[in-house]
Amino acid sequence: MWIILSFLLLLFSLCFSWTEERLKKLVEDTVKERFGDSVRIESIKILDWKGSAEGNPKVELDMEYGRVRALAYLDFEKKRINAVLSVYWKVKFFVAKQDIPKGTALSAELFVEEERWLRSIPNDFRLNREELENYQASVHIPKGSILRRSIIKPLPVVERGDVVKLIFHSGNIEITTYGTALDRGEVGKIVRVKTQAGKIMKGKVIDRGVVELLK
Template identity: 30%
Template sequence: MLVLLFLGAAQPLWAQTTDQALVDAVQQFLYQETQALGQEVVIDIAPPSPHLPACLHPSPFLPNANQAPIGRVSVGVRCGEAGRQTRYLQAQVDVIGRYIVASQDIERGTLITAAMLTQREGNLSDLSSQALTNEDDVIGNVAQRPIRSGSTFQAHFLQAPSLVERGQRVTVIAEGAGFRVSREGEALEDGAQGQTIRVRFGPREIMNARVINRGTLVVDF
């Protein structure tokens, strides 16, 4: 992987020396976080403010750990022996890599297969934050709206296929320490893998259960 680092506007020599450890720590941190995302990474870090004291023992972190560090990124840095001081640096992270798009028009309700996908290469930071780049996250799901050829797959365009349909007779398993009981009921909702739906066992008995297989649910205790 090729990593290019641009530090923005020039600074006085004393400021460059003081801030170099901080910038290096952030650059290395972002490199480690993005090296598996693509073939080439370009990291542009804005210089730290010259009015702040030196950051000793910098320890970078991502304020939003669930978001991939692509595009405009804010990086937190804990400073000092105990990390009691925190400051933030801004960076632009461009990742050149491969992503998937639809190889054909896909109609709503279609179960997506590998034959419907093709790969492209480009700047991943230009994609929507909802775009799915890994085929494993797309194959086996159902299109919830039409997807045109050449379009990326957005997370909210897809849904896991239903393993249980409303009105279907289903088996519900309840188990705990030393016991396992199964009952037959009627699903009151459609349900995909891992979803919790309502099941009716009688005129007045309704229970929530989680879908674990086709026609099979489990009650979590």
Template identity: 30%
Template sequence: MIRPIHSLLTGLALLVLAFFPGSPAEAAGIEGAQVIEIRVLPEAAVYGESYQLGDIAELDGFDIDLIQKLATVEVGKSPLPGRSQRVTKSQIESRLNGLIHPDQYQLLVPKTALVSRASIKISGSQLKEIISEEITKQFKDFKEVNVTLVSRIDDQFVPKGKASYRIARIGQPVKAGGVGSWAVGLEVDTKLFKKLVVRAKVEVIDEVVVAKDDIPKGKTIEEADLVTVEKDVSKLPQNYQSSSELVVGQQAKRQISQNESVRVSLVEEPIVLEKGQPVRLVYQNDKIYLSNIAIALRSGKKGEVVPVRTVDGKKTVYARIVDSEQVEVAL
């Protein structure tokens, strides 16, 4: 009778080993351990670049230390803000593999479990308004600015936080306004999240000095020759004038047509000293002042250096033109 009982016990031992491949001590430990229940939520919102098991599931059990450890297990990368993605049972099981024995937990996953990235939605119309306002601020020195966005602006989703914007024109424009590309940086908590490129047409209205009537070539321009009007300066050369101060008293290099903007490049200093004209020649420094009468040997404009010959000594010197009556030599 002893041999059959021994054989029966041996068979039972082999049966136990078949179900529990580990040592008898390990099998006894698993059997005595409390099972942790992991209930994955049908929908979960996450905030960071990746999400953990505790972000998408409820964990119940008596082993608090193990529950806390499992809650920090990284399950996957978070979807983009405003997007969702499915999480599967096999995905979670692969993350738990090696950390906990399958018999120590019960994983409950709904038919469809979705993980969404918590985000702030910035509507296309709202973003359009923000971009237009920021571009307008960059032309604050002008009388009026009208911004038309040419590009389509879609809704944007950014992570939760303090949203801000950086907007700068791309390239080096040669004149104010016009059609151009703008870089739009979407920032969250001062960190760049996304960069957009938009096309915008900027109409910049400013006061422009124009010719009241045709101004002939060589004419010295007077205040009566000019009038100030409002124009879109994005369509004008960059050196237009909004004040007549720099052009009154100047001489037209060519004919300036009626209503044409009078620019510095179209005018020049007039000839104030003609060749053969008598002029006062002044020598001076901090301690001495001398003057003489001389004859201009070349015509010139104010500020130019021309040769003159003294009447008495017949000596030729070079002097800077002060005005139509005086030239000066600095000693």
């Protein structure tokens, strides 16, 4: 009887004993569940592996889209096993189809969209097609160049001399009037305006032809 019971206990422990390959598969499945097809796993290294582990581990990921750092922590009841991942990230970006002179207003027609796998993704790669029309080239952009935020700047939406809508907020009250812009600026920039009464004030550009007056 004891022999049979011992045998069953042994089988039970073997069924719930983790091998290195099973742990790697668990980590891979967890990564895929979070990031989907935007990540490609090249390798997973289990650190301080002792040959086996038992229990039901909880997997915690320490990784973000586009970042080189990729770690996983497997928390068992009495110990933690760490894993280091080598991954590639899928990224789409725009490549100039032609030379683009400095100051040119951008549009999707000037670029071709490409997709590649990279170890890390610079933050200034992250532009979408809808954003392009809000920018202009801040430098000459040669044909074949990857579009990055560091080589573009926002287009002005208010020009000096434009008649602009002026909005003033006081508590829950909103007052709307019109005035003349004395500066040019993009969304978010502080510009001077001249009210219909001839008073010069400062305001923040919030949209094309719209300035919110500062208190």
